[in-house]
Amino acid sequence: MRFSFVTLFEGLISSYFEDSILKRALQNNLLSISFYNPRDFTTNKHGKVDDYQAGGGAGLLLFPQPLFDVLDTIKKEHPNAYIIFPTPAGKPFAQIDAKRLALKEHLVFVCGRYEGIDERVIETYADEVFSIGDYVLTGGELASLVMSDAISRNIVGVLGNEDSLSMESFESELLEAPSFSKPPIYANKSVPSEFLKGNHAKITSLKNKMSEFKTKYFRPDLFSRFSVRH
Ligand code: SAM
Numbered sequence: 077m078r079f080s081f082v083t084l085f086e087g088l089i090s091s092y093f094e095d096s097i098l099k100r101a102l103q104n105n106l107l108s109i110s111f112y113n114p115r116d117f118t119t120n121k122h123g124k125v126d127d128y129q130a131g132g133g134a135g136l137l138l139f140p141q142p143l144f145d146v147l148d149t150i151k152k153e154h155p156n157a158y159i160i161f162p163t164p165a166g167k168p169f170a171q172i173d174a175k176r177l178a179l180k181e182h183l184v185f186v187c188g189r190y191e192g193i194d195e196r197v198i199e200t201y202a203d204e205v206f207s208i209g210d211y212v213l214t215g216g217e218l219a220s221l222v223m224s225d226a227i228s229r230n231i232v233g234v235l236g237n238e239d240s241l242s243m244e245s246f247e248s249e250l251l252e253a254p255s256f257s258k259p260p261i262y263a264n265k266s267v268p269s270e271f272l273k274g275n276h277a278k279i280t281s282l283k284n285k286m287s288e289f290k291t292k293y294f295r296p297d298l299f300s301r302f303s304v305r306h
Pocket of ligand 1: 162163164165186187188189190191192193206207208209210211212213214215216217219
């Protein structure tokens, strides 16, 4: 998988790939990353990439020319590039999207800044438009990282143990059951006794029940979808 980020602030993104699982994925050639700065493509003599909004309104927008030129360049170099725009006005990004997008060859994230991106850029180039939640961030870098991180975990080989994916939250429209480690008692709180007896069938059944309770309590919306299907 290749991730390309169109961003004015490469450092915000590159540092995230310098540690842990994503660093190892880069070292093992399961991932590669590249960056395109719209400022390198602007024809504005002052190097500007943002301008006032047509019709008025607070704040500046990334205007079309630099982004059209960056994205044309990427499309020419990589005809299979699949272009994603993070925006609060997008479809909510979910685990199902992370799994689906993990099968693509090359994803390009176009990071907005200021008041966002001129709509004509999105209309022309977007393969998909995603929001990572109902709140507004200062830029698309964090949203792109959230999505690329979630996608990476679903690329074969990126996680040491692929089994860890199968029991995770959202895999079966449920949240993961509460998890415990060692010691069996800590701060006067015990690990559920069944977890310590080694009967794996019973542990699985208990975990399934806990998973349902937890989802019902924290995410009734998910639970009602689960209930319809089961
Ligand atoms: N004026 C825009 C609006 O009200 O929808 C918000 C622009 S925001 C300050 C700047 C950039 O941050 C956006 O273009 C987008 O790239 C990113 N962004 C902010 N919140 C986001 C979210 N919830 N999901 C995805 N991207 C987001």
